[in-house]
Amino acid sequence: MLRTLLAVLLAFPTAAGSPGTYPEFPYQDTAYTEAQRGQFHFSPRSGWMNDPNAPLYYRGTYHLFFQHNPHGLAWDTMHWGHATSTDLTHWTQKPIALEPGVHQGDLWSGAGVVDTGNVTGLKSGDDDPIIVFTGTNGVSMAYSTDGAKTFASFDNGRKLVTMAGTSRDPKVFWHAPTRRWIMVVWSDAGGNGVNFYTSANLIDWTFTSRYAAGWLFECPDMFQLPVDGNPADKRWVLTDASGEYVVGAFDGTTFSSTWIGPQVMDFGRNDAGGTFYAGLTFANMPDDRVVQMAWQPSNRGSVWTGNASIPAQLGLRNSAQGVRVTRTPIGEVAALRTASQVWSGLTVTTANPLTGVSADTYELEAEFDVAASSATRFGFRLHTRADGSYDRAVTYDRATQTLDGKPLPAVNGKVRLRLLIDRGQLEIFGNDGAFSWTDNVAFDSAAASQGVQVFAEGGAAVVPSLKLHRIGSTWGVGESTLAGNLTGPWQASGGTWGDTADGKRGTASGDGFYLSAQSAGDLVYEGDLRLGTAAAAGLTFRDHYTANVDASGVVKLWRPGRVIATAAAPIVRDRSHHLRVVATGSRFRVYLDHGPAPVIDATDTAYAAGRLGANVFSGTATVQNLNLGAPGFVTNAGTRWNPVAAGTWTVPGAGVRGQSAGDAFLLSERTGGDFTYTGQLRVETGTAVALTFRANADATQHYTANIDTSGVVKLWRPGQVLAEHRTTIRHGRTYTLRVTATGPRLQVFLDGTQVIDTTDTAYPSGRFGLNVYNGAGTAQNVTVS
Template identity: 55%
Template sequence: MVRSARVLLVVLLTASALLGPVVPATAGTAWEYPEFPYPATTYQEPFRGQFHFSSQSGWMNDPNGLVFANGLYHFFYQHNPHGLEWDTMHWGHATSPDLVHWTQKPIALEPGVHPGTLFSGGGVVDRDNTSGLKTGPLDPIVVFSGTNGVSIFVSNDNGRSFQAYDKGRKQIEIPEESRDPKVIRDDARGQWVMVVWSNRGGNGVDVYTSPDLLHWTFGSRYAADWLFECPDLFPLPLAGDRRWVLTSATGEYVVGTFDGTTFRTERPQPKKMNLGTTYAGGTFYAAETFTGAPDGRMVQMAWQGGNRGSSWTGNATFPVALGLVDTPDGPRITRTPVAELGSLRADSRTWRNETVRDGHDPFAGILADTYEITATFDVASATAGQFGFALHSRGDGSADRTVVYDRAAGTLDGKPLPPTGGEVSLRLLVDRGQLEIFSGDGLFSVADNVNFDSAAVSQGIRLFATGGQVRVKNATFTRLSTSWGTAQPTLESTLAGPWHAAGGSWTDVGAGKQAQVTGDGFYLSASTAGDAEYQGDVRLGTARAAGLTFRATADGAGYTANVDTSGVVKLWRPGRDIATYPTPIAADTTYHLRVRTTGPRIQVWLNHGTAPVIDATDDGYASGRFGANAYQGSATVQNLNTGPAGFTSFTSGPWTAVGGTWTTTPDGVRASSAGDGFYLSDREGTDFTYEGDVSVTNGAAAGLTFRAAADGAGYTANIDTDGLVKLWRPGRDIATYAAPVVEGRTYHLKVQTAGSRIRVWFDHGATPVIDAADTTYPAGRFGLDAYAGNAKAQNLTIT
């Protein structure tokens, strides 16, 4: 984590000079979490890397908590989403199925929602639930952050949201200055291992071990002047054995052994794994490895601070697989771009045994913007003093960057690289704002930031030899396509991509996918079906109508079930309104629609009502795509899912939201509310047993509301993260019970009423935890309540 006064001063002064006054970042609120503050982009801005990750907007620095979890790579990073300079650190988040195609996701850790400094740290996937923090079907992602001690945060929804363990209290107390905890699984000993940088009279790392990720024991300290910030500790195979590597933020490292508590090395003089500018804000800093990567690979990414654009600052190096080889200088790390880069390769050209000299350049005439070059040069027979590549060259002989091998000096790009067997090989990854150079079977690597001019007249490549000639034994040029735009940042859906718009503009916002259309606009998935059950949430802004589209062609022609501000739920297809259901429809209100198709029969449900509001037949379209529709204005859609999963509840007519935003995911109904937000059925009762499952994702409270009026005024039995089960009504807390209520955990509440007597059971307990009397509300509606945060409810029953 960039934090030293000297480094921060340099970074901030440079940023201020380039970008103007520093604008402080802001903290968020639980009911608006997770935040997605990013303006739309096509990722085509000048100098924006096309296959190097950069944040959609804002400042980024250190990679954090890199994990492979539940089928996705998760890249978290230090982030100021509200400005182009370092300020008020958040944890940004992006995901990828293959380490190449990244999708920006909402903020992972957010000041104001998650306690602490939220500086750099590590993450793991607790596949065996050693922590006991697992609450659902997915493996928990557990991440570590904090300064002068370590706090723990956990996600049970694959990074969609995080909760602070033990309210963010430090689980490791370190009295000295410390930061940047990195954790790895030590399978050989059945434990977790953490290294934390600390200043105990100088630079070094403290080593801790744990059986469960929660309880940590100090094991040892490894002190070294070079070992400053962002340490990483990981094993790599070497000659049939396993060695351990300890690294620092500057990319320096030593190789040694680890006995479960103590790291030792016989070669304490560090080596550098990358020869870029290895200071904070340079071209290679704060590298971190992924935990849990498939096939046991150790994959690494680092921060490149030198890349700046109109809306972002900083990018990450392209991911590499690390190896370890024996050399005359001892064991050394190798860095090789991951093989998944091949998914971006387009057209390619190859040459063999070409002699490069004045007047003969095999690359003459090639114009390219983002690409890969590999080449092997016969140095032993060369007469040229220097040879190499001029990248993004122009007709006047100038170029944005040259990569030169100097025979006399024995250097590549100014860094020592003696020939091997009389040959020098190199591999170049050329992006719009980045250049990475590899050689020596991965022993040599340089990461650089270069503002390449992408204009057509500046896209030349020149292979040159100065003062003689050089034979190229083999060379390959390959164009690399963009890696952006292949998944959904904010739209939650079980439908397959790629998605495409057919009319209007569809952009990502925190609440889902937002449309801006003048007529009909469709957003369509690649998933198709004939008979199916399909549901989703729609919210009208200025739009006249919005809804779910199904059995559609690629241009949207098919069926749509929508809500329309003329006061109807409507089922229609091009040329025909099939059926309508009259009901008040308002702007800035979320409606849940569910559609079931069985041959020509089409049924439509509204807001979890038990009976369909439309039951009609039409044979215009037998099958087709699933998607969404908006008409004349702006609207937002979310949670577009097929299958019967959703909100399971008692028999009722359509539900009504009174405050807050209520949406439906496959695992229940969710709420976001700044104050009290109610979700009310039309079912009423006097004496009954009412029960269900509720949780507070982030924030204060959630519960069951009963005997309520249409505005929610009635009784509520809730769970409160202050550590309470509470029975209350407007103006009075009737009774409370102390209970360990934790964010992210699901709890079962049961309420039983008999006249003025109200009893509340907590988490399947045998006896009520509250037994009270109140006469204010003798009867009324059943519903749900969420207060000052995000909440979830499921499995509601009345007997």
């Protein structure tokens, strides 16, 4: 966390959320073209960003979390922002990961791991638990059981570790030789330093040692690297927020180093107002690389403050000065190059060999022959103008062998430089990572300010090799909030399409389409559609067919030039309707709101296959959860299901999901008196999810049996709790709840064990349904027998 924040009050948060609206996505649309917005450096859509948190890899996706105030341009009310990438270079902003008012405690910096062995016992379903650590003056844990889509506080935010003094910034990693998890936490008890803890299950931690060092201030990171790539000679590196580090040994309990003082891995301004701070390495990497991202505080624009550095691969190398950390851009950066120019055998005096070359976002690679040069100084001037002015010079002094005043000795008489130039960022690497300088520069991207100059002073500079690679924008390749299993990239064809917390919002005066890259012929395709002002919204398949919900009160199947079929239906604005299309050859069946029978069953032979997507017509509508061949909501309790009162009900792929600030109900049109009613229930966030039965049409009368994360299974009806059973109910875990109703006798079973057996005579029969309270929950395999 920030050095200047020690005196900040951590009282009532000024912009807290609630379980009924989590996960929040409080961002306006952007094309990422604002002045000073990095085109290949990550920055948040809007709001304040500081420390990277819990960077990790999980099943094909890199996750970057970060300290974040999404509601302002200054540090305040820390959230954990979230972005994802499949290649470490193209990042997509996702909804908020940790949010005040939803997750307990102060949500300050920390690290994360993937619990592939389920040592926490939190796994529920296919996903491995993703565990993150946060908090100040003690460490709390949060976890996700759905691949980092949502997180829950563990044990109501209980501090798993506490220590004397001020403390923060836990880093957790696996230590294979001792088969233990290790936690490193900064504290100032007795002076700066870190405490070490070990654990077998990521929950119960044992203090083992303390490493005290005056230089070691906040945001520790610790990792192992081979020296010169030799796997038989691995050393441990301990770093702090300023990029200071020492190299030493670690036996699983104690860190030791023979170094008297630290080195610095980056020459940028290494403080909370500078250009390189709070670097952290990725966990669970698939290829054993040690990759670091750091916070660049000095970048700011019209709607955001702060950005992240390019991911850099770290190494250890022997040098004349001893073993030193190296930083080099990850190899994936090369794939961002859109065009290249190459020069060789240059001798630079007064003429600029790059005259006529202009570039905005680009990369320079150069080798300078220092021994053969006579110039006293040489280098680059970036973003030059016709009047000779420029935004930044990168200057090598041949006599002192320094680059901008920092040591960069020639190797075999030569110096190699690699520069990454973005709109608000400059990263300089020298001699294959021996030198690193991460900077924020307010480059002027106007066309007249995009010159590039190679210069020499006091003689000639010999340049055996020079390359300029143009780098394109990395933005706009992923989906921030549109959920589903269709492959991208997506393409808009008519209308405008933007991101909201509820999904993809489309606006069109006529027809607008949003099409994925995925094609299909025979299919089961479904999604959630919410009409705002639009006349209609629908699922598009085989490129040309669309099944929509229409505000006039119909479900319609059409293709250009022909309405194939319509069916009268109770379509309501501002509620989510679920459509499912089954296409088999020329036969098309359309199902509405989980009804067991299609509302449309028709044939057409025009198109056999094509892309899938969504449609909006004449206004604004939102689409969400576009899934091909997913399980959907499995139930035999049809016919249609209808929401009652507040809340939203959608189908994320498997099961039905409800979310509400208070009580919300989804009721089937099926009724019953005596029965067995079963469902698999999971509380994602907030308080409770439930089976509702013997309800009337507006749910003013009903019985409800719920699982409640306050630690109870409860049977209740409006105005009266009939019975309770105390037990631990965890967020993210799936429980099987079963109700057997026989006359007035009501029995409730949790995972096969009877926990409630009571009687009540208020309601002899009624509708089956689901309930969610103060948060979000899912239900699947809901059956009546």
